[in-house]
Amino acid sequence: xxxxxxxxxxxxxxxxxxxxxxxxxxxxxxxxxxxxxxxxxxxxxxxxxxxxxxxxxxxxxxxxxxxxxxxxxxxxxxxxxxxxxxxxxxxxxxxxxxxxxxxxxxxxxx
Amino acid sequence: xxxxxxxxxxxxxxxxxxxxxxxxxxxxxxxxxxxxxxxxxxxxxxxxxxxxxxxxxxxxxxxxxxxxxxxxxxxxxxxxxxxxxxxxxxxxxxxxxxxxxxxxxxxxxxxxxxx
Numbered sequence: 478x479x480x481x482x483x484x485x486x487x488x489x490x491x492x493x494x495x496x497x498x499x500x501x502x503x504x505x506x507x508x509x510x511x512x513x514x515x516x517x518x519x520x521x522x523x524x525x526x527x528x529x530x531x532x533x534x535x536x537x538x539x540x541x542x543x544x545x546x547x548x549x550x551x552x553x554x555x556x557x558x559x560x561x562x563x564x565x566x567x568x569x570x571x572x573x574x575x576x577x578x579x580x581x582x583x584x585x586x587x
Numbered sequence: 588x589x590x591x592x593x594x595x596x597x598x599x600x601x602x603x604x605x606x607x608x609x610x611x612x613x614x615x616x617x618x619x620x621x622x623x624x625x626x627x628x629x630x631x632x633x634x635x636x637x638x639x640x641x642x643x644x645x646x647x648x649x650x651x652x653x654x655x656x657x658x659x660x661x662x663x664x665x666x667x668x669x670x671x672x673x674x675x676x677x678x679x680x681x682x683x684x685x686x687x688x689x690x691x692x693x694x695x696x697x698x699x700x701x702x
């Protein structure tokens with residue numbers, strides 16, 4: 478399994494952008510990077526995924542480094558509801574399982 | 588479309604007992620995965636099923652078992668419960684299996700307390 482490194486915690490203010498980094502230097506060339514988040518007292522929820530180029534959806538943007546050894550999840554305008562633990566997870570072919578690291582606990586200040 | 592449902596939501600058992608947890612995936616989803624979440628170990632993969640076949644298993648003792656039915660519903664069983672089995676057990680479903688772009692949808696979990 479590819480190993481990931483994320484900061485244990487981050488803090489930001491409401492309505493400001495948040496950049497959540499993830500290092501995944503052992504990722505293979507065909508592994509997609511997935512991001513999930515877990516809000517308090519809920520199961521994890523999917524945020525976004527990508528392979529090589531930057532990706533956008535209604536929740537967030539994902540910027541993947543050219544060498545694919547790191548990626549950054551971008552929340553453009555954080556709200557209080559974005560306070561959660563964020564996990565970056567490489568997903569390999571032929572295995573559905575998600576290998577969760579410790580994730581980044583994001584705190585949003587009003 | 589209804590989300591992933593898990594029953595029961597809360598359960599209290601004593602050491603040595605066994606327990607069965609149930610998961611109903613999103614309609615049309617054929618893949619179900621199970622995870623255990625504890626404060627000390629975080630989220631850990633238990634096993635995954637697709638078309639009634641176990642496709643992958645995590646590093647858990649044989650006391651943990653599961654199955655999937657023809658309607659894609661899944662159950663997991665833990666026998667001879669230990670205090671350390673106290674955890675939140677999460678089920679996730681996906682429309683397919685094995686693809687690197689598959690999205691998993693999680694249920695709210697079953698909180699198991701072993702006394």
